[in-house]
Amino acid sequence: MLPVLKPGEEVLIDPQCYQKQFPQVGDIVVAQHPMQQDLQLIKRVTVVLDDGHCFLQGDNPQQSTDSRSFGMIHYHAILGGVTSRFA
Secondary structure (H helix, E strand, C coil): CCCCCCCCCEEEEECCCCCCCCCCCCCEEEEECCCCCCCEEEEEEEEECCCCEEEEECCCHHHCCCHHHHCCEEHHHEEEEEEEEEC
């Protein structure tokens, strides 16, 4: 999978998009890192369980810190869905 975002690009998010529904597989989201509260991640949702836990994976798996290292996160840790990107 080719990376959607390139270094230096910025994103616009919808912080309310997951208040009434779970993220969908394929959504690109901004989430709070589960172990570093001052760090936010931009990742793709690859699995969503019925209890709201999501597996997040980076588009560049060789250089990505994602759910493969910190496990699934609850969708409440997702700050919003990416709606636009700007170069």
